[in-house]
Amino acid sequence: MQISQIYGSVPAVPGITVSKSEAAPEPETRRLRGSSQLNRWSRARALRSGRKLDRPTTRTLEPNRNPTVSLSPRETERETTNRLSLYPDSKAAVVEEEGVDDVGFTVAKSIYMVSDGTGWTVEHLVSAALGQFDYCFVDRGCPVNTHLFSGIDDAEKLLAIIKQAVKEGAMLVYTLADPSMAASAKQACNLWGVPSTDVLSPITEDIASHLGVSPSGLPRGASGRNVPLSDEYFHRIEAVEFTIKQDDGASPQNLANADIVLTGVSRTGKTPLSIYLAQKGYKVANVPIVMGIDMPRTLFEVNPEKVFGLTINPAVLQNIREARARTLGLISAERGNYSDMDHVREELEFAARLFAENPVWPVIDVTGKAIEETAAIVLRLYHDRKHKCTMPTISKRY
Amino acid sequence: MQISQIYGSVPAVPGITVSKSEAAPEPETRRLRGSSQLNRWSRARALRSGRKLDRPTTRTLEPNRNPTVSLSPRETERETTNRLSLYPDSKAAVVEEEGVDDVGFTVAKSIYMVSDGTGWTVEHLVSAALGQFDYCFVDRGCPVNTHLFSGIDDAEKLLAIIKQAVKEGAMLVYTLADPSMAASAKQACNLWGVPSTDVLSPITEDIASHLGVSPSGLPRGASGRNVPLSDEYFHRIEAVEFTIKQDDGASPQNLANADIVLTGVSRTGKTPLSIYLAQKGYKVANVPIVMGIDMPRTLFEVNPEKVFGLTINPAVLQNIREARARTLGLISAERGNYSDMDHVREELEFAARLFAENPVWPVIDVTGKAIEETAAIVLRLYHDRKHKCTMPTISKRY
Numbered sequence: 001m002q003i004s005q006i007y008g009s010v011p012a013v014p015g016i017t018v019s020k021s022e023a024a025p026e027p028e029t030r031r032l033r034g035s036s037q038l039n040r041w042s043r044a045r046a047l048r049s050g051r052k053l054d055r056p057t058t059r060t061l062e063p064n065r066n067p068t069v070s071l072s073p074r075e076t077e078r079e080t081t082n083r084l085s086l087y088p089d090s091k092a093a094v095v096e097e098e099g100v101d102d103v104g105f106t107v108a109k110s111i112y113m114v115s116d117g118t119g120w121t122v123e124h125l126v127s128a129a130l131g132q133f134d135y136c137f138v139d140r141g142c143p144v145n146t147h148l149f150s151g152i153d154d155a156e157k158l159l160a161i162i163k164q165a166v167k168e169g170a171m172l173v174y175t176l177a178d179p180s181m182a183a184s185a186k187q188a189c190n191l192w193g194v195p196s197t198d199v200l201s202p203i204t205e206d207i208a209s210h211l212g213v214s215p216s217g218l219p220r221g222a223s224g225r226n227v228p229l230s231d232e233y234f235h236r237i238e239a240v241e242f243t244i245k246q247d248d249g250a251s252p253q254n255l256a257n258a259d260i261v262l263t264g265v266s267r268t269g270k271t272p273l274s275i276y277l278a279q280k281g282y283k284v285a286n287v288p289i290v291m292g293i294d295m296p297r298t299l300f301e302v303n304p305e306k307v308f309g310l311t312i313n314p315a316v317l318q319n320i321r322e323a324r325a326r327t328l329g330l331i332s333a334e335r336g337n338y339s340d341m342d343h344v345r346e347e348l349e350f351a352a353r354l355f356a357e358n359p360v361w362p363v364i365d366v367t368g369k370a371i372e373e374t375a376a377i378v379l380r381l382y383h384d385r386k387h388k389c390t391m392p393t394i395s396k397r398y
Numbered sequence: 399m400q401i402s403q404i405y406g407s408v409p410a411v412p413g414i415t416v417s418k419s420e421a422a423p424e425p426e427t428r429r430l431r432g433s434s435q436l437n438r439w440s441r442a443r444a445l446r447s448g449r450k451l452d453r454p455t456t457r458t459l460e461p462n463r464n465p466t467v468s469l470s471p472r473e474t475e476r477e478t479t480n481r482l483s484l485y486p487d488s489k490a491a492v493v494e495e496e497g498v499d500d501v502g503f504t505v506a507k508s509i510y511m512v513s514d515g516t517g518w519t520v521e522h523l524v525s526a527a528l529g530q531f532d533y534c535f536v537d538r539g540c541p542v543n544t545h546l547f548s549g550i551d552d553a554e555k556l557l558a559i560i561k562q563a564v565k566e567g568a569m570l571v572y573t574l575a576d577p578s579m580a581a582s583a584k585q586a587c588n589l590w591g592v593p594s595t596d597v598l599s600p601i602t603e604d605i606a607s608h609l610g611v612s613p614s615g616l617p618r619g620a621s622g623r624n625v626p627l628s629d630e631y632f633h634r635i636e637a638v639e640f641t642i643k644q645d646d647g648a649s650p651q652n653l654a655n656a657d658i659v660l661t662g663v664s665r666t667g668k669t670p671l672s673i674y675l676a677q678k679g680y681k682v683a684n685v686p687i688v689m690g691i692d693m694p695r696t697l698f699e700v701n702p703e704k705v706f707g708l709t710i711n712p713a714v715l716q717n718i719r720e721a722r723a724r725t726l727g728l729i730s731a732e733r734g735n736y737s738d739m740d741h742v743r744e745e746l747e748f749a750a751r752l753f754a755e756n757p758v759w760p761v762i763d764v765t766g767k768a769i770e771e772t773a774a775i776v777l778r779l780y781h782d783r784k785h786k787c788t789m790p791t792i793s794k795r796y
Contacts, residue, residue, distance in 0.1 A: 118774035120522075120773075120774070125523055128515075128573065129602045129605050134614070135614055145793060145795050148791060149791050151775075151778060171604065197604045199523070203524070204530050206594075207509070207530075207531065208531075209593070210509070211534070213534050213540055215530035216533055220768070220771060237670045241670070271642065272635045276677070370627060377549075393545045398531075398532075398541065
């Protein structure tokens with residue numbers, strides 16, 4: 001399809017951002033009872049299971065609510081020359097909870113991500129690359145907006161997006177499995193001066209030449225692509241289902257069936273870490289450490305090589321718990337000693353003694369680490385211990 | 399650091415693959431009781447919550463159990479000329495459950511993935527690119543092994559891996575945020591004839607030039623990189639914690655607090671889909687549809703724009719349920735009508751009637767779709783409905 005053919009009526013692609021409506025506040029009303037030990041336990045559970053209150057979301061309003069604005073190519077070209085005037089109502093749109101940047105949006109740089117599949121690959125790669133610029137994002141010093149367009153499977157939609165990128169002065173990053181679509185994107189971006197990066201073709205071509213076979217050129221989910229879901233895929237789903245059922249110390253009798261067992265005090269990230277590992281195909285159980293509460297017997301009966309302890313700097317943990325108690329809307333009396341510095345320190349020492357008594361368990365300090373980073377460490381150790389090799393690696397067969 | 403300096407003593411990197419030991423079979427002993435409606439419900443829950451039995455894993459044994467083999471450079475070079483003899487014990491190692499390819503491993507092509515961070519980005523991208531070759535993987539016609547090396551933060555380890563790649567005739571795909579490491583990788587691969595692809599530098603450079611700022615050159619988790627975890631990061635963790643607690647119809651009183659509510663019969667993938675969406679920052683609740691059981695009242699009280707119905711082809715669903723019942727080790731009497739074709743069809747019709755009564759809910763056919771694909775569709779519709787735009791997009795601010 002020729003680019004010129006598409007010129008006709010191109011729908012505008014408003015720079016929509018995610019707006020999440022928060023539910024009405026619901027005060028934490030769970031009543032605590034029993035011994036002070038049980039109180040600590042219940043309170044910890046209540047805190048762990050609570051819902052935040054009154055906390056503004058970080059995602060913001062859409063800049064343009066008009067869904068059907070359509071621009072002629074001439075308008076597109078004219079407006080391109082005056083990038084900053086493109087969002088007449090952007091001032092209104094940037095009413096952000098923090099009020100940090102009431103002029104930020106107009107100068108934010110945009111990255112358009114386009115895929116003929118799910119779009120998760122381009123999103124992941126752009127997010128990783130943006131990690132190289134996170135020092136610029138502090139206090140929104142150099143704001144960037146990303147816009148993901150997935151399932152873009154015809155040239156008309158593709159070119160409409162590129163035209164919008166021209167208007168917005170955006171760059172285009174794309175994963176288009178269909179070679180003719182990738183060629184169209186390249187051609188249009190060159191023609192219209194849109195900086196663009198094809199992230200899928202180079203690696204696909206290199207792998208094709210390594211394997212000596214041709215790529216199918218079909219996006220995931222394309223009708224012509226009829227490869228059944230793999231056993232590994234179903235294995236991953238099973239791992240997620242297992243892991244959910246074991247969360248937060250549930251069913252300690254099942255610890256033996258887990259691939260990995262995580263243990264640590266409240267707010268060391270056991271739950272999200274478990275789920276992250278489960279998505280990678282590992283059955284994970286997690287067992288909370290609460291001071292003065294006996295750990296389940298089965299924790300000491302399972303293979304200690306699969307148990308991992310999590311620890312964290314006391315001051316950081318206290319901050320996290322303080323923030324959690326605050327966002328849950330708990331008043332001081334309800335917080336008890338959950339976020340009390342002495343208590344936090346004591347609980348971490350209790351955990352440290354438990355770890356010392358079980359020296360086979362590696363202990364990972366999660367302070368300042370994202371879940372993804374801790375997951376990488378756990379899996380490196382896991383494979384290292386399983387295979388006793390000098391350079392741990394995670395391997396798969398296709 | 400000069401490459402020649404590293405030659406000294408390079409540890410070998412055995413091509414380890416993941417081996418998972420399965421726990422001892424544990425027969426499903428839950429007793430069913432009550433009315434036949436309740437029976438169906440309990441049985442469905444038992445099936446949903448069961449654990450597979452006797453199913454071989456798809457992951458395989460490590461080819462080389464010797465953890466400390468180390469090779470001098472001369473040995474490395476000599477062995478490179480005779481690639482197929484590199485794994486003297488590989489024949490033993492490829493004893494695979496399916497017995498599909500007792501010669502497969504020696505001819506499998508390898509892809510080494512190297513990262514100075516977590517490695518998840520290169521893993522994701524390679525996996526996406528390999529999706530273009532999945533037609534070759536059917537029946538292991540063109541086997542490929544991938545090996546992920548993460549946290550490779552010094553040139554010595556890097557070059558040891560590249561030397562092993564030479565030996566194994568592997569290609570190297572890398573995400574090295576540190577420019578000097580990326581340059582070392584490129585130089586060594588060129589020198590030793592290892593096909594290689596740098597997947598991070600091109601996109602990082604293009605983004606740098608678009609933003610007009612320089613990348614930090616620091617891998618995620620590097621000690622010099624001290625950017626605090628973002629609000630968006632904590633928002634995602636909260637979404638995961640919320641979603642776990644809402645799984646499988648738990649706490650229907652909380653549906654109002656969910657961003658997205660999924661509903662469908664057993665084995666339409668509600669749980670893994672919920673978790674996948676939660677990892678992206680959405681609070682998800684899922685409500686199972688079981689024939690003859692009343693749906694929770696709250697499902698009809700929440701904003702119908704956030705409810706999504708899942709459906710599936712009856713024959714495919716019957717197959718999935720049959721396989722599940724089999725892998726759970728259930729005997730025919732225990733399966734009841736869970737995987738009975740008439741029952742499956744009736745239950746899907748029951749669901750279809752429910753969907754027809756709630757025409758605002760979009761209904762997504764998950765037949766043959768991976769969770770990632772269904773997630774992309776749900777989120778496109780979600781943002782489309784929220785913003786009523788002509789071209790749905792998922793946007794973020796950095």
